[in-house]
Amino acid sequence: MANDQGARYGAFPVYNPQSPPVLLYYKVETSATLDMFRGQFVQINSRGNAQVYSQAGSGGILGVAWDFLDSNLAGLPSGMTKLDQGAYLPKATDGYVGVTIDPNQLYLMEESTGGTALSANSIGCFIDFTYLATSGNTNTGWANTVLKQASLITSGTTAPLQLLNVYNIINQDGSINTAGDSCKWVVRVTKPQLAPVALGIIQG
Numbered sequence: 001m002a003n004d005q006g007a008r009y010g011a012f013p014v015y016n017p018q019s020p021p022v023l024l025y026y027k028v029e030t031s032a033t034l035d036m037f038r039g040q041f042v043q044i045n046s047r048g049n050a051q052v053y054s055q056a057g058s059g060g061i062l063g064v065a066w067d068f069l070d071s072n073l074a075g076l077p078s079g080m081t082k083l084d085q086g087a088y089l090p091k092a093t094d095g096y097v098g099v100t101i102d103p104n105q106l107y108l109m110e111e112s113t114g115g116t117a118l119s120a121n122s123i124g125c126f127i128d129f130t131y132l133a134t135s136g137n138t139n140t141g142w143a144n145t146v147l148k149q150a151s152l153i154t155s156g157t158t159a160p161l162q163l164l165n166v167y168n169i170i171n172q173d174g175s176i177n178t179a180g181d182s183c184k185w186v187v188r189v190t191k192p193q194l195a196p197v198a199l200g201i202i203q204g
Contacts, residue, residue, distance in 0.1 A: 003182040004171045009132065010039020010143035011064045011107040013100050014167070014186060021105060023066055023098040025073065026050035028089060036089040037136030040065050040143035041129070041160070042099055043193055050097050052135070053160075055128065060191035061160055063105065065089075065143075067098030087141025103192035108167055113181040115149030120166065120179050126159035126190060127152050147185060161187045 013021040027049045028036060034052045036042070041053035043062045053061050068089050070077045077095030079085060089095055111118055112130065128151035132144040153159055167184040169177045177184050 002171070002173075002175075003177055003180060003184070005110075005113070005182040007110070007172075007184075008039075008108075008142060009110060009137070010037065010145050011041060011109050011187075012039060013064070013066070013105055014108045015106045021066060021100040022102045024101045025067075025069060025096040025098050026062075027071075028093070028095050028097050030092055030094045032091050032093070035091050035136060035138075036065050036068075036097060037143035038065055038067075038088065038141050040136060040145060042097065050099060055160065060193040060195070061189045062193040063100035063102070063189075064107065065097045066100055069096045069098070071095055086138040088136055088138060101194060103189070103195040106164065106186050106188050109161075109185055109187050110146050111181065111183045111185060112146040112149050117180045118147075118149060118152065118163070118183065118185075122152060122163050122179070123165060124163065125152050125154050126156065126162050127187070128159050129161060147187070160190055162190050163187055 029049050041061045042050050042065050043053045043059050045051045068077055071094045077089055077093050079090035079093035128148045129145050130148040134144055136143045164186045166179055167186050169184055
């Protein structure tokens with residue numbers, strides 16, 4: 001039996017004693033050139049504002065986008081208030097994003113397909129993420145972020161994420177989520193932007 005595919009893409013906070021996750025709000029510049037989706041990794045730029053995390057850029061991951069407010073911190077941003085608008089922050093829209101900033105926050109993420117599937121032996125290894133077709137779903141507002149199969153590395157901390165365990169969840173057909181295509185994994189950020197040094201390495 002196969003793991004559910006596409007039940008929820010993006011990074012979903014799990015295993016945190018605080019509910020909802022610890023959030024801080026950061027300004028998103030009107031000049032932003034990328035849409036921002038819930039569950040998408042973000043970082044602080046040189047001006048102290050939040051932007052979509054650039055894997056090719058410098059600096060670590062601040063956390064994931066989890067909530068959006070307007071420039072007065074009083075309601076939805078202008079790009080999210082109409083019925084014909086999606087549940088995401090459009091580019092070039094002034095507002096604030098609530099970000100999960102706890103360096104110890106763990107996330108639930110789905111594995112991609114089409115490559116060599118990860119196995120239980122991959123626990124403790126480091127991995128990259130990618131997007132499916134587009135960076136996010138403009139209808140649901142969720143990021144299309146998934147774990148990238150071909151990016152697995154076994155040592156060092158150059159990849160942004162680390163695999164911690166297979167998530168214990170039941171698929172729609174009644175089978176248990178297991179390692180393989182579309183597996184749901186628990187991951188953590190390797191080098192949180194607000195941590196002074198890289199967190200201690202968890203080895204499998």
